[in-house]
Amino acid sequence: MAWELASFSADLLGDASVEGADVEIVLPGSPVRVTHVLDAVEPRIRPDGRAAFPTQGKSGEGRTNRLDGVVVLSCLDFAAEERPLHEQESIVDLAGPGAAYTPFAGETCVVLTFRPPEEARNDEVEVHARTETLALAERLAAATLEAEPQRVEGFELGEVDGGLPRIAALIQLSDLGPLYYQFVYGQPAGQAGLPRVIDPAELLDGAVTCGEYHWAAMRNPTVFFQRNSLIRSLYREHGERLDFAGVVLMRGYEQSADDKQRAAEAATMRAQELGADGVIITTDAGGNSHTDVMLTCRACEQAGIRTTVVLAEETDPESTRPILTDWVAEADSIVSTGNVEELVEAWTPEHVLGGDTLLDGTPAAAAGPIPVRNYLGAANQMGQLSLGALSG
C-alpha cells in the first residue's frame, strides 16, 4: 500500500504553547544558539485522525501532512544530581560557523525549553518532555487539515527489473537504558522485537522516535528518521540503479559478547529473508554500538551479503595514528560522517535559548571553540548530512 507525504507552507504553524515549557519561535538564520537540545521533530499530522507518532498499528500508509521548513527543538537541562548526561552537551547554532553543521539553520525553529521541577526524577522528566514534544509537533501541523498542500510525494516500492542489485538498509537503534533509548512505536528499541523488518515508509512516517541523548553529533533525532536521507535516496534509486529490498531495524548496545554476535546473525537473517545482495549498515551513538555494527558487517559478509558501513570517527585531531573504535577486516567499505573531535570556530550568538550555561559550566554565549561532537546530528551515522573526513 502506498504512502503519501503532503507538504504545506510554514505559514500554517499553529499555536506553540506547552505547559511547563518556555516556547520561542526563531526565524531562519537568526543569530541564536540553542543548548541542551534533546530532540528535533518535524510537525506532522494525519488527516485520517490516526496518530502522527503512533504507539500502535502501522504507519506508512495513507497520507501524512508535514509543515515544510519547520522543526521543533526540545531542550532540557536534567536537574537531578545523578544526571547521566554530564558533559554530553547538545547544541544547534542557527547562524555563525556552527550553522554549517545543522540543517535547521535554514528553518523556522520552535524552541521548547522544559522547566522540570527540581525534585523530579530524570526518567520522569524525560517521558514528559518527549511525549509533550511529539504532541506539540502534531498540534503545530493541525492547520494543514484545512489547507491545500504545496506538493504531494508518493512512496511505493513497485516491481522492478529483476537484474538490479537488491539493497536493504540495516538501521541500528540504541538501547543502552534510560535516556539512551530509541523508540519503535513507543517501545524502547530493546523491547521492540528487534531485529525486525519494517516497511521503509513506516520509518519515514513516525514509527521511530528519539529518546537517545548520547553524544549530540552522533545522535539520530526524530526528524532524521522522518526525513531520512538514506531511505529517501533508496526509494529514488529504486528501479534506477537498484532494487530497494527493505529496512531492518536492529538494536545497538547489546550487552554481552554473545548477545552482540547473536543479534548480528539475526539481523543478517532478516537481510537474507529480504533477498538482499547488499546492505547499508547505519550506526547509532558511539562506543560499543560500533562493535555491534562491525559484527553485523562481518556476519553479513560471511553470509555472502556485501556491506557498506556508515559511521563517525572519534579521533584526536592532532594524532597521526587515527583508529576507529572497532573494526573488522570485512569492513572494507565505510562512509565516514566526519571526525567528531574536530573543533568548530568560536562564535558569539546574540541570543541563547535552552539554557545560558553549558553542561560543563561554560557560558553558552562565550563558549570558545566547540567540538563537532556537541553539535546535534552533525556527524549523523545514517548519513543524513554531508560532513565527511579526509586524510590530511
Added chain:
Amino acid sequence: MRAVHYVNQFFAGLGGEDKAETPPTRLDGAVGPGRGLVAEGLEIVGTLACGDDYFAEHEEEALAALIGYLEELAPAVLVAGPAFGSGRYGYACGTLVAAADDRGIPAVAAMHPENPGVDAAGKAYVVPTAVNVAGMRDALPRLARLAAALAEGRDLGGPDEEGYLPRGLRRNYFAERSGAERAIDLLLGKLGGETRTEVGGGLDRVDPPAAVPELSATLVALVTEAGCVPQGNPDRLPSVRAQGWFRYDLNGEQTLAAARYESVHGGFDVTLANEDPNRLVPLDTARELEREGRIGRLHEVFYTTTGNGTPVVTATRFGREIAGELREAGVGAVLLSGT
C-alpha cells in the same frame, strides 16, 4: 618567501661517506639541489647541512644545533631533502621537519614513501619521490610548490590535490553529497567489483596474556575505567574525555562504601552503580579472595579513569602509564573492570 634548506653532507658538497661524521653546519644561500629549488622560484636564505652518521649518532645535539640555526634565520618555511630512499638521510630530514613543525615553523621534506623518515616527520609534510637520485628533476618542482604554499600560509587541500603523503591526520570537510548517497555509491561500486572506503580500518587488538601461573602468590591490582573516585571527586576526574588517570590508596579498606566513593562516569546511568561502588571496583570480593588465599595479596592502590569518549591513542597512553607503575610495584595480575 624566505626558505631554509636542509641537506646531508653529500648534497652539501662536503664529501661522501668519509664525511658522514660532519657536525651541523650553516652555509650561505642555496647549495646543490637547493639551486634547483631556487630555479623553481624559492628564495633560499641559507642551507643547513649535517653528516648522516653524525645525526644518527648524536641526534639530540645535532637537532639542537640545527634548530638553533633555524631560529636565527627565521624562515617562512624549512625544506629538507630530497632524501629519496636513503634511510639515514631521510630520518634526519623527517626528524628535523617534525621538530621545526613543533616550533611553529612550516616544514616539508621530500623522500621515497617507504623511507623511515616519513614516520619521523610526524605532522610535517612529506613530498613523495622516486627511490633514487634519478627522481631529482621530477621531485624539485613539486617540493618547491608545496614549500611556497606553506610559506604563504595558504590553507592546504588534501594529499592528492597538493602532492604530499597522507600524514595520518583526519580533517573534516563538507562533501557535495550526503553520507547516505555516498554509501549507496560505495555499495553499488562494491557489488560491481570496485571496493572503496572513506576511512581505513586497522586493528588494535590485545591478545589475552597467558594465565597467571600461581594466583595465590600474586600481587593483584584493581584498575577501572568506570570513573570511580572518592566522594566529591576531589581531583576533578572528568565524566567524559578524561585527559589522565588517578590512583587512590585503599588504606586497608574492605569495601568501597557508597558513603565514601562514587562514579562520575558520564556514559551510563550511575544511579545503581553508586548504590554499591563495589560493583564497579569489586573491592569486597577481592578482599574475600585475599582472605581465602586465592590471590596472594591485593595491591593497596587502585587506578581509575573515565573510559568515555576517549580517543584510542589517549586511552593507549593511559594503559601504558598505569601498566608501567604496576610493573614497578611488582603487580602480577590486574582485575580490570570496564563499563
